[in-house]
């Protein structure tokens with residue numbers, strides 16, 4: 030497997046976002062869906078499990094950075110790495126707790142067990158009135174205090190876009206590292222036949238948890254890059270927006286579940302469809318998401334990249350992971 | 351010390367005693383055939399030995415160690431490998447990767463050595479030419495060989511073979527019997543081979559035969575003797591067989 034094509038794609042996008050700030054926001058919005066699909070893919074694509082509480086990981090990342098910026102702007106620039114680290118850490122911890130319990134369940138049971146996680150965490154924050162409660166965290170003035178006005182605005186524009194792209198980039202690297210290691214073999218076996226995998230000496234819970242926590246950490250980073258850094262705010266209604274998991278699944282399935290390049294292709298196509306539908310039939314985006322998901326799964330079960338790979342000679346297939 | 355001791359194992363499904371107090375021992379390099387009609391509890395016994403089921407009573411002991419409570423993946427690492435009654439390949443993985451996966455996790459090899467071990471096992475069973483094909487594209491008899499190679503590559507001490515000759519032609523069965531004998535004699539690997547109908551093969555393949563009926567062990571001894579016993583013949587609904 031040669032990961033260069035997706036890596037160079039993300040690097041090029043980062044270069045454009047960096048050197049042409051007028052396009053940064055647009056690029057961030059598009060790559061957000063690619064990176065989301067990429068992160069979802071590391072768990073769903075590699076294990077064959079679906080997590081309907083997934084969006085909570087993005088929320089944890091958003092709150093990690095949001096909370097540090099809101100309560101400790103006096104940290105200055107250190108608030109950024111610290112907040113990102115806290116966000117990623119909270120995502121991983123939530124994944125460890127949810128996964129440690131629910132990943133012992135099989136496919137559909139796992140999906141059902143996770144449905145409540147997103148709403149549960151959201152209502153915990155609102156109900157207990159922590160981290161800004163239902164009103165959320167407004168971060169504009171705190172970011173100005175921490176970074177200075179100009180830098181804060183640059184971070185919200187260019188910095189956020191670059192970090193969103195970096196999330197996609199890191200997801201490709203993670204996918205590569207998994208697939209060339211023992212974990213790749215274990216997950217391939219688990220996805221295809223979990224009982225046979227066990228009898229072959231594989232501990233399924235361990236590798237599912239590994240994929241789950243990796244995926245969650247990237248989702249957390251994405252949440253942090255997009256909301257507190259990019260929008261300078263964290264609202265529970267935004268960061269726990271449960272439809273994002275449907276978006277992530279659609280992007281992943283259109284591109285090809287389990288493929289590395291798939292989410293980039295899927296994300297680009299998905300944005301086009303959503304934008305066109307938004308223009309022609311406003312309000313029907315979710316309906317169209319569902320329709321696109323169903324059509325792809327039925328007509329093109331391997332997705333675009335997955336199907337292309339099937340028809341490429343082995344030498345070329347290496348280059349389109 | 352025996353390689354495997356199964357001691358008074360009982361496995362119930364609701365009110366049904368699918369395995370009802372079965373005991374057996376197996377030495378290194380020995381081939382034991384477990385013979386019995388459909389539903390006599392053979393596969394269930396195998397599932398207890400490799401940890402898919404935990405028995406209500408009794409113990410499973412491998413090399414002196416009580417493994418009754420260990421999960422299947424740990425038993426695989428201790429040297430118990432299995433071929434399924436209905437082959438269960440990883441259809442979207444190559445033949446080589448199927449076998450290498452067994453070598454990595456059951457055999458404890460790193461990826462590089464696992465591939466070497468996989469190629470060796472594939473040559474041993476005669477499937478090396480197909481190593482780059484997807485397992486899903488193999489013919490049925492090749493899937494049987496794939497499962498055998500996968501089991502072999504994971505450095506087993508004990509092979510659990512669940513009716514691995516079912517669905518094969520007479521000449522394929524002959525090849526399989528030779529293969530299992532070779533594995534036992536050359537590699538000193540023990541095999542527990544479940545058989546419903548292929549009695550001729552049992553005599554050539556097994557050092558001993560154990561007959562099961564309705565979850566119970568009916569008889570045990572040299573295959574030629576056991577299979578001609580009137581009680582055993584009767585279990586098979588009076589259908590006698592000839593060697």
Ligand SMILES: Nc1ncnc2c1ncn2[C@@H]1O[C@H](COP(=O)(O)OP(=O)(O)O)[C@@H](O)[C@H]1O
Pocket residue numbers: 363366368386387388389390391392393394395
């Ligand atoms: N998972 C299960 N649940 C309930 N009953 C089962 C299960 N597995 C096997 N049985 C029953 O246990 C008995 C023994 O089955 P099995 O071990 O598959 O026999 P064999 O392999 O000798 O054909 C049969 O009556 C079968 O219906």
Ligand SMILES: [Mg+2]
Pocket residue numbers: 392393394435
């Ligand atoms: Mg059976």
